[in-house]
Amino acid sequence: MKIAMIGTGYVGLVSGACFSDFGHDVVCVDKDASKIEALNAGRMPIYEPGLDSLVAANVAAGRLSFTTDLAPAVAGADAVFIAVGTPSRRGDGHADLSYVFGAAEELAATLDHDCVIVTKSTVPVGTGDEVERILRDGAPGRLHSVASNPEFLREGAAIGDFKRPDRIVIGAEDAQGEAVLREVYRPLFLNEAPILVTRRRTAEMIKYAANAFLATKITFINEIADLCEAVGAEVQDVARGIGLDNRIGAKFLHAGPGYGGSCFPKDTLALLKTAQDNEVPLRLVEATVQANDLRKRAMGRKIIQAMGGNARGKTVALLGLTFKPNTDDMRDSPSLAIVQTLLDAGARVTAYDPEGMEIAAPMMPDVEMKQSAYAAAEGAHAVAIITEWDAFRALDLARLGSSMADKLFVDLRNIYRRDEVARHGFRHIAIGTRAE
Numbered sequence: 001m002k003i004a005m006i007g008t009g010y011v012g013l014v015s016g017a018c019f020s021d022f023g024h025d026v027v028c029v030d031k032d033a034s035k036i037e038a039l040n041a042g043r044m045p046i047y048e049p050g051l052d053s054l055v056a057a058n059v060a061a062g063r064l065s066f067t068t069d070l071a072p073a074v075a076g077a078d079a080v081f082i083a084v085g086t087p088s089r090r091g092d093g094h095a096d097l098s099y100v101f102g103a104a105e106e107l108a109a110t111l112d113h114d115c116v117i118v119t120k121s122t123v124p125v126g127t128g129d130e131v132e133r134i135l136r137d138g139a140p141g142r143l144h145s146v147a148s149n150p151e152f153l154r155e156g157a158a159i160g161d162f163k164r165p166d167r168i169v170i171g172a173e174d175a176q177g178e179a180v181l182r183e184v185y186r187p188l189f190l191n192e193a194p195i196l197v198t199r200r201r202t203a204e205m206i207k208y209a210a211n212a213f214l215a216t217k218i219t220f221i222n223e224i225a226d227l228c229e230a231v232g233a234e235v236q237d238v239a240r241g242i243g244l245d246n247r248i249g250a251k252f253l254h255a256g257p258g259y260g261g262s263c264f265p266k267d268t269l270a271l272l273k274t275a276q277d278n279e280v281p282l283r284l285v286e287a288t289v290q291a292n293d294l295r296k297r298a299m300g301r302k303i304i305q306a307m308g309g310n311a312r313g314k315t316v317a318l319l320g321l322t323f324k325p326n327t328d329d330m331r332d333s334p335s336l337a338i339v340q341t342l343l344d345a346g347a348r349v350t351a352y353d354p355e356g357m358e359i360a361a362p363m364m365p366d367v368e369m370k371q372s373a374y375a376a377a378e379g380a381h382a383v384a385i386i387t388e389w390d391a392f393r394a395l396d397l398a399r400l401g402s403s404m405a406d407k408l409f410v411d412l413r414n415i416y417r418r419d420e421v422a423r424h425g426f427r428h429i430a431i432g433t434r435a436e
């Protein structure tokens, strides 16, 4: 099949590379000329494990290419995917659909054949109807089919998620949309990926309901962690104790500094806006959003409290800045609020992140970026693990502590056992466990 991908960000690039790996002929389009230039020179604009070799192999095979030019990319395409950003609209939290509608308008003006247009971006219920209207008004007489195919990949594990998805959701209003999408994903049926075909609005809703549920699950265990600290219980054992119940499931039960990233914060807000517009209260999601917002700064205060309640003039070394490991994505990362809380309290902050520092540095200009965890810890009064990168799971604790001014180890991801940290003379503070 011939596929065009409009938007070559995390989702567009990974989806485009994987579709081409299935054997389809894929052209990825982006307005950002520097991104396309980098890709054409073999450089990845994002950090995602395995992406560079996947892209290189499919470019070499002649199945994958990159361009800023929409017209040749969509000429003769069987399916055109829209995978542009849908960030929070400034000021009100609604999804900003200007990129999606902009892409639809460009398609209406450019396509000279009937085609299936698929929204892969996360969009509020009813967006497909509006895309259809734009295409009808902009290209009268054309019979485009507009479908929804929400994406569930996780950054850091994106290729595996795309190639071995838990499910594929197709929202179609006509037989053509369903048939073309079934054909696009046919290579995955051989792996028996379940495919769920629904009406378009239902598919749009599934994506938001999934993200809101996962955000709520994380927030639930974070609040249980706080209660564990107050009553002397161990949240990791509680998480295991409930997660082994098949009705609950073990995933997304890791207590930590709160969720961040490019999806959960903006998608929960957008869902709440849809609910408000329709006068349907979603109290659980409201509580989740509020609890998570408060939690991020609370984590900064937790570090300060561990330092005796006063961080003025002291140095805190942060290990990890990205919202999760194996990505350089800094969007809505808890580290942003933690850094601000520490700086507001008069602390000096150093940091090391294996992949995120280039993007993080301009977002936190007062933080001193270092070239290793050990360099960040030099002279520090506390180290705090913010992101559970593998590189932080087996630190040489003797070396780490040897140059510190005070040996305090705050583990906001619960990746160390207290006894192994204490053995090297550290005081240990973690999440959802007794203070010491």
Ligand SMILES: NC(=O)c1ccc[n+]([C@@H]2O[C@H](COP(=O)([O-])OP(=O)(O)OC[C@H]3O[C@@H](n4cnc5c(N)ncnc54)[C@H](O)[C@@H]3O)[C@@H](O)[C@H]2O)c1
Binding pocket: 006, 007, 008, 009, 010, 011, 012, 029, 030, 031, 032, 035, 083, 084, 085, 086, 099, 102, 103, 106, 120, 121, 122, 123, 151, 152, 153, 154, 155, 262, 263
């Ligand atoms: N990042 C994730 O993990 C993830 C997972 C699932 C779903 N999603 C959803 O997928 C969508 C895309 O997310 P992302 O993280 O890939 O965004 P991104 O910001 O990384 O990429 C979007 C790209 O679209 C380009 N673009 C915008 N308008 C364009 C146009 N008219 N023509 C060509 N290119 C255009 C931008 O230049 C940018 O490169 C969002 O709706 C997001 O919610 C993201």
